[in-house]
Amino acid sequence: MGSSSGQRWAPGCRHVPNSATRGPAGSDLAAAAKEEEARAHDPTTIDEDGGMRIDAVDPRDLDLDTADELAELRRSCLVGVDVAAYTGPALLLDIVEGSGEPEDQVVLLAREDDRLVGWARATEPRREYTDSLFLQGCVAPDHQGRGVGRALLDALTAGTTRTRLRTRAWEGTPGRPALTAWGFTASHTSAVRRLDLDAPDPGWSSMRREADAAADGYELVRRVGPTPEADLQEMVVLREAINDAPDALEFESYPTDRIAAYEQALTRRRQTQYTVVARHRGTGEPAGLSMVCVDEFDPSTAHQEDTSVVRAHRGHRLGLLLKLDMIAWLRHERPEVTGVETWNDSTNHHMIAVNERLGMREVARSTVFKRER
CATH class of the missing domain: 3.40.630.30 (Gcn5-related N-acetyltransferase (GNAT))
Structure with a gap:
């Protein structure tokens, strides 16, 4: 052959930590992200309409209601992308249990009042790719282009010393032009x-x-x-x-x-x-x-x-x-x-x-x- x-x-399977092997809740990545979001976004808003807040969450503190919100937001961002969607329970266990790898992870939630309008997760592998920060996230369609994604990215990258950022975007979604605007370069494509x-x-x-x-x-x-x-x-x-x-x-x-x-x-x-x-x-x-x-x-x-x-x-x-x-x-x-x-x-x-x-x-x-x- x-x-x-x-x-x-499939991407994402490897780059999530096991709760027994990732860093503690006070790991450098999580602590720095929390410190950055507190410094940069509390009480300052990141949307000119006001009412926006980004919170760093320890993955072990996520509950099923929040996971259902994350999964629903992800589905809304993938309209027209014909792939199997996460359910809330599957996404919760994916984040909390992960793939058994020794990795550090943090999840950020962007809310306008009580509504989730964006979320992101960052993972630092500790076995391989030790120069890399793996990123994943999405922003509600009616909030795209309003600085939410960039604010999530800035908060995540402020909490790491990793020199290489890696993420993915689906063809036909706003994520591709957004990443290009943020200085990312396209690498290889999977079908x-x-x-x-x-x-x-x-x-x-x-x-x-x-x-x-x-x-x-x-x-x-x-x-x-x-x-x-x-x-x-x-x-x-x-x-x-x-x-x-x-x-x-x-x-x-x-x-x-x-x-x-x-x-x-x-x-x-x-x-x-x-x-x-x-x-x-x-x-x-x-x-x-x-x-x-x-x-x-x-x-x-x-x-x-x-x-x-x-x-x-x-x-x-x-x-x-x-x-x-x-x-x-x-x-x-x-x-x-x-x-x-x-x-x-x-x-x-x-x-x-x-x-x-x-x-x-x-x-x-x-x-x-x-x-x-």
């Missing part, structure tokens, strides 16, 4: 594709026969939930195979404790993990992996995590075989799952070709933006 065999996680599991069979049966013949020397193993301890070492090989994907930023190591922490976090977030592993029959070597998660708060759409094939085992249609087996499994075991969403870097031509052959269609595009400080 060459260097384009990997398919990276979101969706597979309709209820659609007429586009030839999966014949594809499966083809892939089975090409991968005759391999066996597939299915697993629901976290990886058993005895199998974690092979997951190291399979997860690190993703590092030659086109959108790899820097090498990401996956020791067994990191994999276990991530998968345990998925369980706490009520994300059911479905994994298919390919092993070489002759040697028992791990050769390939496909993994999806089903959000039990809204199980209609499954979300592709990794699909990867180890370089030494490429050329046997394993990527196609793994995905076909996952499709058959979900259709049989989870009939309420009617679609699968996956992300591909726009230069990942091999995996794009596999996905489109399976019947996936592009539904949205998201671009990474960066700014040096």
Whole structure:
């Protein structure tokens, strides 16, 4: 499959902290952001109409009512972007539980009187990307262009010494021109594709026969939930195979404790993990992996995590075989799952070709933006 065999996680999965591993409530990032918003925005307003306030919130203090507000505001900002939306409970657990990574995080809430009109979150990874601050947020459509987004950005960046800012914007949304105006530069673009599991069979049966013949020397193993301890070492090989994907930023190591922490976090977030592993029959070597998660708060759409094939085992249609087996499994075991969403870097031509052959269609595009400080 060459260097384009990997398919990276959907953005946001990695860059949120676990409450047990992130910095304390008084961490430098949170404390500095609170100090900055207090200094800059209390009692000063950031909107000429008055009544605007930005508050820094420890993620562990978020409740379901606030998470419902965040999710609803996010949905209002993504009208016309055809991707699965967060529910309030899923977003709350995403923020509070995260992905098991040692990271520091702060959330800012912008309110006009009692109404939430904007929010943002910033994360400082402590394992990799230690020069970077990852940003996410949105502003209510009727408050865009009034300085809310810029005020949130300023408050977040005032609380960090990180020199590189990273964020994303959806194609067709005001976020793209706003980021450009704030000095960000577009980097790489990913396309979101969706597979309709209820659609007429586009030839999966014949594809499966083809892939089975090409991968005759391999066996597939299915697993629901976290990886058993005895199998974690092979997951190291399979997860690190993703590092030659086109959108790899820097090498990401996956020791067994990191994999276990991530998968345990998925369980706490009520994300059911479905994994298919390919092993070489002759040697028992791990050769390939496909993994999806089903959000039990809204199980209609499954979300592709990794699909990867180890370089030494490429050329046997394993990527196609793994995905076909996952499709058959979900259709049989989870009939309420009617679609699968996956992300591909726009230069990942091999995996794009596999996905489109399976019947996936592009539904949205998201671009990474960066700014040096």
